[in-house]
Structure formats: C-alpha cells, structure tokens
Amino acid sequence: MKAPRFLLRGFRRPREVASLALGKLERQVLDETWRCGEVSVRDIYVAFEERIAYTTLMTTLDRLYKKRLLDRRKNGRAFFYSPSVSREEFEHGIREDVIDGLLGGGAEGIQPVLACIVDTVSERDRQLLDELDRLVKEKKRELRRKAD
Secondary structure, rough: OOOOOOOOOOOOOHHHHHHHHHOHHHHHHHHHHHOOEEEEHHHHHHOOOOOHHHHHHHHHHHHHHHHOOEHHHEEEEEEEEEEEOHHHHHHHHHHHHHHHHHHHHHHHHHHHHHHHHHHHOOOOOOOOHHHHHHHHHHHHHHHHHOOO
C-alpha cells in the first residue's frame, strides 16, 4: 500500500527550500549570473528587458552578495558580480540541508528515514535501488581505506 503524499509542517522539498531561501527575483538574477559569469547591475537590467527597476535589481544583487552567493568587485563607481558558488554546489547545499534536517534527530531517528528512502526508491525504480546499494558499498570501501 502506497503512503499518502503530504507535507509535514516545517518540512519542505529541496526546490521549496530554495524558493524560501531566495525570492523569485533573487533566483532569476542568480540564474542569469550563472549564465553570464560576471554581471553588472546594467547587464541584469538589460537581460530583464528593463521591466524591473534598476534600483530593485541593485538591491537584489546586493542581497545575493550578502547571502554569500555572489562575489563582487568594484570598478570605478560600478560593482561587478560573479557567482561564488556554482549551480551544482548550490543544489548540493540545498540537498545537504534537507538530509541534515531529516537525520538531525540522532541515531534513533535515522533507521526509519533510511527505511523510507529505500522503500521510496524501490517503488519508483529497482535500478535506483541497485545504484543506492553500489554507492553504499563504494562509500564503505572509501571509509575503510581512510581508516587503514
């Protein structure tokens, strides 16, 4: 019997975590920065086809800088922003936070979470279960090598 889908209060899926941590505009600006590499406020203003106020974009870039998602350098009177993390590092960080939240209950809380992961993976795709098994074995070998 398949368990009903619902969200517990305080629990969010990885995409929801990102949307809560970043506003919609922040995420769009970050996406544009990843696409371009280094941008000025003017670059973002033009990329958004001048539909969003220049000062709003300036504030958004500053917020992303303060959240440590962008680096910035000053050139004359203008700031140039570049990603301080890659898209992959960002997504990995979100997944890490979600997993840490799930496993944060200590040793007694881990077993039910792991069992749920295995059940969910096996319901969706048996090959994913084999891949999970392979990853666990690989990690065990790695840990043994480090211990020796």
